[in-house]
Amino acid sequence: MSCSRLPTRRWRHCKLRGNIPTVFAMVSDPIGMRYVETFARPGRNVTGFTAFVPSLGGKWVSLLKEIAPQIERIGVVYNPEPGNNFAAFLASIKAVAQTSGVVSVETPHGDSSSIERLIVSLQDARNAGLVFLPDALTAARRKEMTALVAKCRLPAIYFLRLFCDVGGLVSYGVNLNICRRGILR
Numbered sequence: 001m002s003c004s005r006l007p008t009r010r011w012r013h014c015k016l017r018g019n020i021p022t023v024f025a026m027v028s029d030p031i032g033m034r035y036v037e038t039f040a041r042p043g044r045n046v047t048g049f050t051a052f053v054p055s056l057g058g059k060w061v062s063l064l065k066e067i068a069p070q071i072e073r074i075g076v077v078y079n080p081e082p083g084n085n086f087a088a089f090l091a092s093i094k095a096v097a098q099t100s101g102v103v104s105v106e107t108p109h110g111d112s113s114s115i116e117r118l119i120v121s122l123q124d125a126r127n128a129g130l131v132f133l134p135d136a137l138t139a140a141r142r143k144e145m146t147a148l149v150a151k152c153r154l155p156a157i158y159f160l161r162l163f164c165d166v167g168g169l170v171s172y173g174v175n176l177n178i179c180r181r182g183i184l185r
Contacts, residue, residue: 024048054088058096130156
């Protein structure tokens with residue numbers, strides 16, 4: 001078993017060979033990224049589990065609105081560089097936002113430096129908040145991210161408790177210790 005982020009092109013090559021048993025874990029959308037065909041029947045020698053399903057995007061919006069009901073604009077924070085699968089989460093977020101009085105959903109564009117620009121741009125916006133999507137880059141930079149969010153005085157919901165451990169407001173997601181135990185079984 002390997003614990004790494006396998007680039008999509010290399011993954012497809014391994015998948016085509018079909019003779020190497022593969023177990024994935026902590027993949028945000030294995031169907032959307034075409035790692036498996038369906039959850040019920042992944043196909044070939046592939047199996048695993050995911051801790052994040054795209055419908056969580058809508059749940060994060062609902063929870064953020066409970067914390068700060070006046071929110072009308074939401075910034076969705078993720079690494080916009082190629083290879084990140086944000087589209088399914090964004091669809092769920094927009095669907096719930098539309099029925100919750102949110103008039104604008106904004107996302108970063110270009111490269112990872114646009115994440116900070118998005119957060120700072122919402123600082124002066126009235127009634128804005130942030131939703132952090134499952135992303136290795138933001139998780140690795142969680143101290144820096146939560147400090148910037150706090151400086152901008154924006155309510156934010158994160159996908160892992162790790163963000164709250166360094167000053168984030170609230171998280172809704174899995175317990176990584178339980179996931180790690182599941183991987184090792």
